Structures are given as C-alpha cells and as structure tokens.
Amino acid sequence: MQFIDTNIFLQFLTKDDPLKAAKCRQLLQSASEGDLKLYTTDLVVAELIWVLQSPKTYNLNSAEIFEVIMPLLMIKNLYFPCKKVFPDIMELFQTEKIDYIDAYNSVIMQGRNIDTIYSYDKHFDLLPDVIRKEP
Numbered sequence: 001m002q003f004i005d006t007n008i009f010l011q012f013l014t015k016d017d018p019l020k021a022a023k024c025r026q027l028l029q030s031a032s033e034g035d036l037k038l039y040t041t042d043l044v045v046a047e048l049i050w051v052l053q054s055p056k057t058y059n060l061n062s063a064e065i066f067e068v069i070m071p072l073l074m075i076k077n078l079y080f081p082c083k084k085v086f087p088d089i090m091e092l093f094q095t096e097k098i099d100y101i102d103a104y105n106s107v108i109m110q111g112r113n114i115d116t117i118y119s120y121d122k123h124f125d126l127l128p129d130v131i132r133k134e135p
Contacts, residue, residue, distance in 0.1 A: 001037040001079070002039070003038070003040065004039070004044070006048050009044075012028055013068055014058065028078075031075055031077040031078050032077070036077060037077045037079070038077060039080065040080045041081065045080060046104070049065055052064075062093050065093075065094075069090065070087070074087075082107075089103050097126070098124075102124060106130055115131055116131040116132075118133050118135055119133075
C-alpha cells in the first residue's frame with residue numbers, strides 16, 4: 001500500500017499541468033483496476049475539498065465538488081478512514097449547504113449516537129438530528 005497526497009487528486013481533477021494530470025490518471029487507474037492499493041487520510045480529503053471550493057483557487061460549489069469527488073474517492077483500492085460514511089458526508093455537504101467539516105462531524109456524531117454538540121457554529125442548527133448548545 002502507498003500513500004496518496006492532496007496534490008495528486010488536484011492534478012487529476014484540474015489538469016493544471018497536462019503531463020502531471022496524465023500521470024495522476026494512470027496512478028488512479030492502476031488502483032481502480034486493482035494493480036495498486038492507495039491510502040490517504042480524512043485530512044487529505046478535507047484539504048482537497050477546501051482547495052476546490054476556495055474562491056482564491058477553483059471556487060467550485062458543493063454540488064460541483066460532489067460531482068467530481070464522489071467517483072474519484074470511491075474508486076476500488078483507495079482507502080481512507082471515513083470511506084464507508086463518505087457518501088453520507090458528501091450528501092449532507094451538498095444538500096444542507098453546510099461546511100464539509102460540519103457535515104463530517106455530524107455524520108461521525110450520528111455513527112457514535114451523539115446528538116448534541118457544543119458549538120457557536122450556527123450551521124449545526126440546519127441539521128434536524130443535531131442539537132447545538134452554547135456553553
């Protein structure tokens with residue numbers, strides 16, 4: 001197994017450098033075909049989404065990110081800690097128009113049967129299954 005970093009995903013998606021993008025496509029294709037096992041982290045996924053939505057870089061909205069990220073991160077032989085719940089996180093991110101990290105935390109909370117969060121972030125008020133409290 002080998003680790004894959006954010007910039008590989010970005011090159012594949014954005015094709016900013018066509019030569020690098022082609023090499024990244026080959027790498028991901030190898031994983032998809034079962035010739036290679038890749039591992040990344042939830043932080044890499046969060047960074048990828050942050051860069052794609054940043055107004056200073058690509059300025060994609062949540063629906064556009066959902067469209068390009070879902071097939072990419074669900075490829076065979078790509079592993080990361082939240083892969084099993086990643087579709088739920090992305091669905092919440094897209095439909096509820098909340099930050100990716102808030103969607104991530106909400107899904108993790110649900111998986112642990114936690115319904116209450118202490119936060120000043122009012123995005124959590126948009127989620128019917130989450131009770132937000134302020135200390």
